[in-house]
Amino acid sequence: MSQTHRQNNQLPNNIPQLQNLIKRDPESYKEEFAQQLSHFGAMFKIFLLTPNEYNKDLDDLFIFLGQVARCYSEQLAGYPQQLMDALEKFGSVLNTENRLSMCRALILMRNKNLLEPTDLLPLFFRLLHCQDQKLRKYLETHIIADIKSVNSKHKNMKVNTVLQNFMYGMIKDGNVKATKMSLNIMIELYRKNIWNDTKTVNVLANACFSKVTKVMVTAIQFFLTSEKPDDSDSDSDSDAPNVKDVAMANRFNKKTRKREKNLDKMKVLMKKKRNKGKAPNYNFSALHLLHDPQGFVERLFKQLESMNERFEVKLMTLDLISRLIGTHQLILLNYYPYVKRFLQPHQRDVTKILQFSAQAAHDLVPPDAIEGVVETIANNFVTERNSADVMAVGLNAIRELCGRCPLAMNRDLLLDLALYKSYREKSVMMAARSLIHLFRDINPDMLHKRDKRKPTLADAEKTTKQFGQIDAKELIPGAEALIRNPDDDDDEEVDEVSDEDDDSGDDGEEWVNVSHSEDEGESDDDAEEEETSDKDGEDNKDDKVENISEENAVKTAIDPAVRKEMAKDLISSTILTDEDFKKMEKLQMQKEIVGVRKGSAKKRKASEALDVVAGQINELVDLSAIENIHSKRRHDKEARLESVRKGQEGRDKFGSRKGKMNPYASTSNAEKRKGKNFMMLKHKIKIKKKKSFKEAQFSYRRTLEKTRKRMLKSK
Structure with missing residues (x-):
């Protein structure tokens, strides 16, 4: 008998090897497969007589037939239904290991598209009633993954509708564990943006009124669950004015005493606007x-x-x-x-x-x-x-x-x-x-x-809303910035602030016009400074020079009411660009700084005056905003020791923090003196000997004699 023939005789007893050979060449091993299939039929009938007893051989055959089901689809056409009927009839009394193997075999055939999800998933939902935590967790993972794969390319509404209707009925089921597991599956599918429609949300809302505490708490937590913040950079911040633009504009502004102070105020404003623009971390x-x-x-x-x-x-x-x-x-x-x-x-x-x-x-x-x-x-x-x-x-x-x-x-x-x-x-x-x-x-x-x-000018535009009053805007805030100064050229764009009572500040200087067009000629001094500071020769440097601080505001001959009407006509007939919105936002920030009249109130720091920005109220209240308490620093022993240890971090023991700038540099005379022999330094040491009582008495007497003689000479 040849070696190959002996190997073939051993195949019925070596199922993993037979499975491997069948996947390579199904036609050559039909007889061995038929023998295993016949053996499975006989064992399965016996198993159904006592379904609560574990059968190791049958356990292996479940997985084997599921693996080779694609190779012999005709012979195994009724195998999936055979397993599903057994699970439907004896699901709660089957042996846990055999039941799990039967589910794994069905999942193998589902992954090979030999079963439809509408046929298999309802059975798995019903199996959630079983008192088997391992099985329920396994089925939950598969259900979520399977529904996700069904909707991977596009939303399969036909399958989703069937499964959703079945799952909605499961939530009303009397079995607490099955209901909660179904609820968890729906919540997970919603978070994965698979079932994120209104029907799913409203079914979860009905679960908030469940008589079962676990189900009710799970549904309420779904609406309260916070999402992780998006770490990606938002594109909305690119259109907002940044600190670089403000600093550049401040560099070319007319030098006055208030220039630096207004720059600090503008930085505070922009920081608050960036914080205001961040989306909340909660899912609404x-x-x-x-x-x-x-x-x-x-x-x-x-x-x-x-x-x-x-x-x-x-x-x-x-x-x-x-x-x-x-x-x-x-x-x-x-x-x-x-x-x-x-x-x-x-x-x-x-x-x-x-x-x-x-x-x-x-x-x-x-x-x-x-x-x-x-x-x-x-x-x-x-x-x-x-x-x-x-x-x-x-x-x-x-x-x-x-x-x-x-x-x-x-x-x-x-x-x-x-x-x-x-x-x-x-x-x-x-x-x-x-x-x-x-x-x-x-x-x-x-x-x-x-x-x-x-x-400020922004305060002058604000009105206190009464109860029920709707604050309807007739004009986009800051749209006056798009109106050009009639004294400028046609191609010149100017950011303006106008008010009849405006004042430039305490120094009594007048308002000045600032040009920002790359085609507009600059003054000689500004041209020289620009040419020196920017050797690259970029022509668009002046586009960044915006009217930011109070001294840059433009006094124009146009009446404010007329300017608003002109702005209305402009925005109603023009498509605004990102640059236009950027200019309008800068003008609004400028209005937060520019005062309407001189000496209207005492001066305050920028951190105090700009502490609250309008429109900074979000839907949610941050708990830290209520618990934010400014407390004094602790001065007990533990706090002092903690401060000392913090200062010792990164420092050599008994050494200086700085050390040498150059480790190869020569040493100082003091350092050299430490390494010399004592006899070489003996003559330089002055020994201070303590005076005896007699020596001190003599010295004091001599001092008194000198004092007495000095007083006699003075007389």
Whole structure:
């Protein structure tokens, strides 16, 4: 008998080897495959009589037939249905290992497109009822991966509709584990942007009212889950003015005493605008896809009032309600009296409750409803019987509330809170000043005269909105920058600020015109300076020289009202470019600095005067904005030792921090003296010997004699 014949006789007992040979040459091993298939049929019938007993040989055959199913598709045409029927009938009582092998075999055939997802996935969803955590986790991973592969090239709406309808029924299933697993699958598919439609979101919203706590918490967490921030650079910042442009413009500006100060102010403004332009790190798309947010939030609040769950679950529900109110600007007047009950300094997680109170405030809420919350915070937190940290947290919370609903603050209470700007504790002082800075921007008329900042051109354009008033803009802010000065050439572009009462500052200088066109001829001095500083000869250097500081503002003969009408006609008939928007934004930033009249208020630092920029209110309230407390540095022993150890980092032991500039340089005389023999330095050492009592007495007597003789000579 040949070696090959002996090998073929051993194949039925060596399934992995047979599987490998069949994949290489299916036609040559049909007999061996038929023998294994017949053996499987007999063993499978016996297995179904006692499905709870483990069968190792049958376990191997499940995987073997799944691997070679593509090679013998006709012979194994009924094999997938045979396994699916067994799992459907005996799924809950099958042996765990054999059941897992049967599922793996079906997945192998599904990956080879021998099964349709609409036939297999409903079975897997029903198998989630099994009390087998390993199986449920395995099926969850496959379901997500399979649906993702089905929608990889394009959305397969036919398959998605069938699977979604089946899964929506699974969520209403009485089995808690199957319901929660189905919910997790839907959430994961939503986050992978596969099932991110409104139907999925609203089904998840209905799960928030489940009687099962785990299901309800999972659904609520879905709407509260934060996304990772996008690390990629945003293209929106490229159109905004940068510090380089400001510095370049400041270099060519007319030299005055205020030039450097205005440059610092502009840097602060641009930094705040960059921070304002960053997108929040939270996912609001799910909240925006709700069909009936008003009805949803009312049902959710009704459930909260009768809820007997843990306090953490109530906090999550409060958070979701506040986000819905703030995002959709809903009206839920019962929410604010409910929150007032928890606004006590000793309340657990009171900073989060303060955050939820601020998130639920917006312009459309009647001020009377939120005014009670503001007064409660002021009475319970901002009082001297509390610690400084509690007072600072209360002031920060009031600031966030008033930033979203300014009309909730009455003038008497604001004047009382503003007095804490000179409080002995720094945390309270800084919190009170931040509240003052907010009202300097949104409603300076409510402040005392000494607390108002120097009026600017931007302040002159702002109006205090009344309740229900819509602030409709007839003109894009800063569009006046696109109107050319009539005294300039046709091809010259000028950034302008005009006001009849404008003044250049304390030095009494007049406004000057600054040209920015590359075709416009420069003055001799500016041309020489430009030629010296830029040897590359770039013709577009002057395009960066913009009118930024106060001294660059242009006084024009055109009346401001006429300029606005001209700007309206221009933007309605012209397609604006990125450069145009950049100029308009620069003009608006310039208006934040330029005062409307001389000596209107006392001078302040840029960090104080520009602390709050209009429009910097986001949908969400950052918890750190309420918990931001300016505290004194610790001066105990641990803090001092920590400071000492920090200063010793990166320093050689018992050595200088600097060391030599050049390690190969010659040593100094002092260093050479350290290496010399003592006998060579003996004669240079002056030994200071302590005087004895007799020697000291003699020296003192001699000093007295000299003093007496000096006094006699003077007489």
